[in-house]
Amino acid sequence: MRGIDLFLTLVVMLSLGAVLWPFLFYPLILRMLTTRPEQPGQGQPPSASLLFCAYNEAVAMPEKLANLAMLKRRHPQLQILAFDDGSSDDTAALIAAQGDLVTLVQGPGRSGKAHGMKRLAVRARGDVLIFTDANVLLDAEAIDNLLARYADPQVGGVLGSLHYLGEGKSATASVGSLYWRIEERLKDEESRTGNVLGADGSIFSIRRALYPDFPDSVLDDLTVSMAVIFAGKRLVKAKDVIARERLVAARGDEYRRKVRIAARAWHTHGHLRPQLRRMSAIDRFKYASRKIVRWFGGLFILTGVMAAFALALRIAPLLAMVGVTLALILLALGLRSKGGPVAAVVDILIAYAATLQGVFKAMSGRTVTVWNPAKSR
Template identity: 80%
Template sequence: MIDLLLVLVLLLSLVAVAWPFFFYPLILRLLPTRAEAPADGPLPSASLLFCAYNEAASMPDKLANLAMLKDRHPTLEILAFDDGSSDGTAGLIAAQGGGGFITLLQGPGRSGKAHGMKLLAARARGDVLIFTDANVLLDADAIDNLLARYADPDIGGVLGSLHYLGEGDSATAAVGSLYWRIEEKLKDEESRTGNVLGADGSIFSIRRSLYPEFPDSVLDDLTVSMAVVFAGKRLVKAKDVIARERLVTGRGDEYRRKVRIAARAWHTHSHLRPQLRRMAAIDRFKYASRKIVRWFGGLFILIGALAALVLALRLSILLAMLGVIAVTAFFRIGGRARSGPLATLMDILIAYAATLKGVVKAMRGRTVTIWNPAQSR
């Protein structure tokens, strides 16, 4: 009976780990398509917002990209917030933004992205607020394609598609690229069937009238985009709105980034919980499948590993010892590897560990409001 229970725990752990990436996509494909209502009319006005901290290396390309978008859309309002940069980022933005090209707001010190975005949103005047990151470049037709989706009055928010660059630079980059390709496909399916359950900061937009209030400790991307769903409007993804960003290549950078994001995501979940409970059943299912189950993936791996160890001990002490030796050797070799399958598997486990650590930190009351750009982009 105990052996059967251990096998069941092990199988359930494996299913839980695989759920967001295998079982959930299969279920989404079975759901019917929810069409958008075709409509004609003028494009809404728009404001593009981004926050920056010590992004001097990214600024020349970013500012050239914004200048190109401004040439294509003379009425596009562009606002930037500098979060106390010490590398001249604010000076670069101010120099390029002379004559009203970019409106620059500067904080007194480090106050965080969520705080900066709230200041920018309060200053913006466009009908649609477009959010992006300081190191992200948008394709020339991204604004046109994004605003065109707002012809449907039921659509309250539109996400773009993020294409990462530098997949072959390291095992960490390769794992990040694979993860994001899966994430993009999941969002495509969620959009086809109704609502995407949350945006990332690379490129997304909402109607300005839907912008919510929120504390600085949350993920503003997730909080702001979910306000669309809570308002009874559709949050959809546009494949032809393309943003490009370089992948993080260093394990340390990626680990710290995932811990920070996971901690803020859990605070966001706590902040949004009353509204999440009032969502439609299909949206609650999507949210749990793509977010909550994934956040605790590291815990499911630990539970499954413990069940496997106890089961091996009950079968044979030698078998258990061989398993422990094999796992120890993997971590020693995989920890030093920078390419190949062992390095890839190691980076996957590190990602799970970082996410679980961030969630546990947040559950213990720790908050993260500021960020540092990855040095290995």
């Protein structure tokens, strides 16, 4: 009997440790690693092309185009390319009206962001390709600070820092903001110790010569940024390259977004697996800690809860039933609330559930190539 209790206790502890690993233990390990400094070089900054894809972003486009115009005034030689993925609103017309600022490439219909970025990369002339999203705004100094990091010949890619707007709009937005602040700190530590293990689409860049070939079904942000590491170059993060984006405020929008991203990320993981195995031991450790462990966080939570319930039943059945009842009440309250700590905990659980659903979706052979902008930004 005691052996079963010990086993269940061990399962609970291991599950809790796995959930906490990417956010507590992994950062502590990173802080113990030595700094790998960059080697500043000399000479003129490289030329650059800025690329973004859009679908039904007519609401965001006036502000985006004004931001691009500001960047163009500071960098007259900056090439700006946009791909419209068959928008049904005025997105393409708004971009086309600024033909002296942005070169518009239109797709035949819904073909996805990966396809669009490949189309743009072929037309790009800059030594450095800068990738961003249609709803993301860059600070005035972002391009200067980003290109300066390429003075080190070992740097093959540079990520920026994403700052979210609208944190107080809902519990979903608050949780998303907290998650991203943790993510940004992890990337800072990874960069300090060598390589960041993958970029998101808000703001990152690579040397054009390193741009890889890949199928339309993968997550292009992850695939393109990881190509830097596979080529033996450094993928680093610049704190002073700042991008700003509005948070998703509605749970439904955020759930669908996380399912889509997780499905494509796991599909991409399968595509990259042969190259991932050839990375250095430290980069494999980083990749597993920040990505694989997190992708299965929902499974760890479910396993831990089931083990804790089984253990409670063995120790005090009445207490176990009271605990389940209380948990269900708190869950119901959290689902009905738009703010507060209970709602935040529920949003965290929903995020884990969405990620796990996306991973299982990809494991079953399904993935997502197209996207729809969140209406609650």
